[in-house]
Amino acid sequence: MKEQNLKEMYGKLGVAPETYDYGARVLDGLRERFAEIDRVAEYNQGKVLEAMRRNRVSAAHFAATTGYGYNDEGRDTLERVYADVFHTEAALVRPQITCGTHALTVALSANLLPGDELLSPAGAPYDTLKEVIGIRESRCSLKEYGVSYRQADLNPDGTFDYPAIREAIGPRTKLVTIQRSKGYDTRPSFSVAQIGELISFCRSVKADVKIMVDNCYGEFVEPLEPSDMGADMVVGSLIKNPGGGLAPIGGYICGSAECVERCAYRLSAPGLGQEVGANLGLMPAFYQGLFLAPTVTAGALKGAIFAAALYEPLGFACVPGAAEPRHDIIQAVTLGGPEAMSAFCLGIQSAAPVDSYVTPVPGDMPGYDAPVIMAAGAFVQGSSIELSADGPIRPPYAVYFQGGLTWYHAKTGILLSLQKLLDAGLTRLP
Numbered sequence: 083m084k085e086q087n088l089k090e091m092y093g094k095l096g097v098a099p100e101t102y103d104y105g106a107r108v109l110d111g112l113r114e115r116f117a118e119i120d121r122v123a124e125y126n127q128g129k130v131l132e133a134m135r136r137n138r139v140s141a142a143h144f145a146a147t148t149g150y151g152y153n154d155e156g157r158d159t160l161e162r163v164y165a166d167v168f169h170t171e172a173a174l175v176r177p178q179i180t181c182g183t184h185a186l187t188v189a190l191s192a193n194l195l196p197g198d199e200l201l202s203p204a205g206a207p208y209d210t211l212k213e214v215i216g217i218r219e220s221r222c223s224l225k226e227y228g229v230s231y232r233q234a235d236l237n238p239d240g241t242f243d244y245p246a247i248r249e250a251i252g253p254r255t256k257l258v259t260i261q262r263s264k265g266y267d268t269r270p271s272f273s274v275a276q277i278g279e280l281i282s283f284c285r286s287v288k289a290d291v292k293i294m295v296d297n298c299y300g301e302f303v304e305p306l307e308p309s310d311m312g313a314d315m316v317v318g319s320l321i322k323n324p325g326g327g328l329a330p331i332g333g334y335i336c337g338s339a340e341c342v343e344r345c346a347y348r349l350s351a352p353g354l355g356q357e358v359g360a361n362l363g364l365m366p367a368f369y370q371g372l373f374l375a376p377t378v379t380a381g382a383l384k385g386a387i388f389a390a391a392l393y394e395p396l397g398f399a400c401v402p403g404a405a406e407p408r409h410d411i412i413q414a415v416t417l418g419g420p421e422a423m424s425a426f427c428l429g430i431q432s433a434a435p436v437d438s439y440v441t442p443v444p445g446d447m448p449g450y451d452a453p454v455i456m457a458a459g460a461f462v463q464g465s466s467i468e469l470s471a472d473g474p475i476r477p478p479y480a481v482y483f484q485g486g487l488t489w490y491h492a493k494t495g496i497l498l499s500l501q502k503l504l505d506a507g508l509t510r511l512p
């Protein structure tokens with residue numbers, strides 16, 4: 083096929099020829115990075131396939147269960163598959179876990195008792211966890227139940243402040259929470275190797291401290307996961323990476339048998355634990371989504387790198403920078419003002435297969451302290467492994483861009499976001 087045909091197709095989608103050409107020049111410089119992403123995806127595909135073969139996944143595991151869900155072989159086998167993929171003793175993977183925040187809440191509240199202290203050694207946690215922990219007052223927070231919280235902030239250069247962490251670990255420190263992805267922050271995300279160093283350091287100060295990693299957005303970005311570095315629990319959402327875009331709900335906690343059992347007791351009831359919880363017919367989506375997750379994550383990663391490489395030369399600060407290594411699928415682009423945030427999000431929205439005709443406007447969101455603008459035209463509501471962009475309307479006016487079930491869709495969305503900025507006179511091509 084001729085390049086010209088492709089350019090014409092992008093024209094129909096709303097991308098001007100000059101914008102397409104600029105994108106093509108940017109892509110020429112990304113070939114080697116994309117090849118490396120493909121190698122990691124291939125490795126992780128093997129890891130998932132091997133776990134499915136070892137656990138003898140069969141069509142019988144796709145059957146729906148209702149009611150109590152006793153003896154649900156599909157659900158139990160899926161949990162063994164997850165445990166094998168993450169190299170943990172046990173896993174809890176459930177549609178009854180409504181989102182990532184819920185999964186994290188279950189993991190924390192199951193493993194912290196009154197009088198215990200929680201430590202975040204790498205700065206403030208994700209926005210929605212502030213109520214969960216009680217950093218922002220809330221009913222039913224850990225604080226209300228007598229669990230205290232300490233935080234060691236990162237050094238100004240984004241590295242761990244080891245002396246401060248050593249000082250913050252005390253006799254009551256029971257659990258350390260480490261967030262892999264930057265979330266709505268402009269700090270760098272952490273590599274699995276960095277998380278491993280931090281885990282070793284915390285254990286060297288206090289051998290029996292439990293480590294939980296908020297793994298949201300990080301799954302399958304690298305060949306190893308934080309559970310390979312000794313985390314007691316890794317926790318995430320199925321409408322992000324590991325659901326592969328097919329899971330319509332759900333969360334997971336993979337970890338030691340002891341921690342995961344406590345989580346199951348907290349999620350259902352003491353004594354019932356993992357024995358109950360019907361799968362409601364979601365097993366095909368959960369299995370197939372996990373199977374696709376390595377390649378879907380790879381597409382999203384390519385999109386993130388393309389966005390940085392496209393926007394950085396135009397003078398917009400990007401975290402991570404275009405040339406930096408990736409540890410999650412989120413790309414922050416600092417746009418400098420609310421108008422540019424709206425234009426960017428309009429471009430992403432107009433590229434969506436669903437609700438492409440909608441104009442995103444900022445609104446209040448539970449758990450966030452500033453109005454948030456969101457662009458998402460997703461098959462699964464709120465799914466952020468699908469192409470989406472969002473950000474709180476506050477300085478530095480950064481949008482957090484992520485996802486794309488296919489690399490080609492991510493590319494289209496990013497080119498259209500730039501097109502909207504160009505159309506509004508908010509930037510110029512170099």
Ligand SMILES: *Cc1c(COP(=O)(O)O)cnc(C)c1O
Pocket residue numbers: 181182183184208210261262263264265296298299319
């Ligand atoms: C998305 C996310 C969460 C919370 O997940 P929800 O599904 O939105 O509740 C927590 N931590 C990080 C780093 C995230 O990216």
